[in-house]
Amino acid sequence: MADDSHAAARPKPPRDQARCTRRKFLAASALAAGGAVFYGRWDAEHLETNETALPPDVLPGMEGVRILHFSDLHQHEELLAELVRRAPALRPDLIVFTGDFITDTMRLSRTRTFIEQLRELVRLAPVYAILGNHDMSKLDSVARIYQTAGVTLLRNEKVDWAAPSGRTLRIIGLGDWTEGDERPDLCMQPRDAGERPPILLLSHNPESRHVLKNFAWDLMLAGHTHGGQIGNPFTGKCISFRSDMAGGLYQEDGRHVFVTRGVGSIGNMRFFCPPEINLITCSAAPSL
Secondary structure (H helix, E strand, C coil), X not given: CCCCHHHHHCCCCCHHHHHHHHHHHHHHHHHHHHHHHHHHHHHHCCCEXXXXXXXXXXXXXXXXXXXXXXXXXXXXXXXXXXXXXXXXXXXXXXXXXXXXXXXXXCCCCCHHXXXXXXXXXXHHCCEEECCCCCHHHHHHHHHHHHHHHCCEECCCEEEEEECCCCCEEEEEECCCCCCCCCCHHHCCCECCCCCCCCEEEECCCHHHHHHCCCECCCEEEECCCHHHHEECCCCCCEECCCCCCCCEEEEECCEEEEECCCCCCCCCCCECCCCEEEEEEEXXXXXX
């Protein structure tokens, strides 16, 4: 029979010591959680301005055109004000907003302030917007804000825009793919339709590209992912489960897609994935 005398004699930690250890663990956990929340909210408030130069062949004939692209505002009034403050220095020829002006679980208020801020952008350059999945819940209110501010809302519509050079850029704005409001048949032509101007496609969700393979477009601008709101602190790469195109410029099937991390956020927290506005410049072809 085994001798249990040593096990029985082993002293147990005092109850007060065990309680103290638990309290220290809980206190450390609370401090760590509080620190994470503080950093997440801090990161979500620090808007970046990032510039991307397109390869020369993406939008032929649009050399030198400067496109200010933003998305996913989610009613963040302070960051919209900061965007408006920075915009004049970026000298945009064209401004596009790719959806989710609101958050569907939030009350839409202070619309006068939003209208005044959007009007400042309209004074700089033509502004075109599309709807995101959140916008569909208050579609009439969002459309009224855009109309009052002078923003052109494109919902399965197209418009031909004259660049400073006089060349034509076709801008197509689709309804939201997630909510089933996307109708490319109303505003797009087949990919092999023949001669056409370069096409800038606005679609809130980059995943919509999978159902647009047979339609003509050259560059898609999208948002929706928020960059996952989480990034890898070592590589700077966005981490998103919504799309394999989380943020940045991508090339696929001979065409390009640019996805912005967006301005606002859900939960007002981001981690190593700050909000951004993007200046996209159409590069000139190299001289021979």
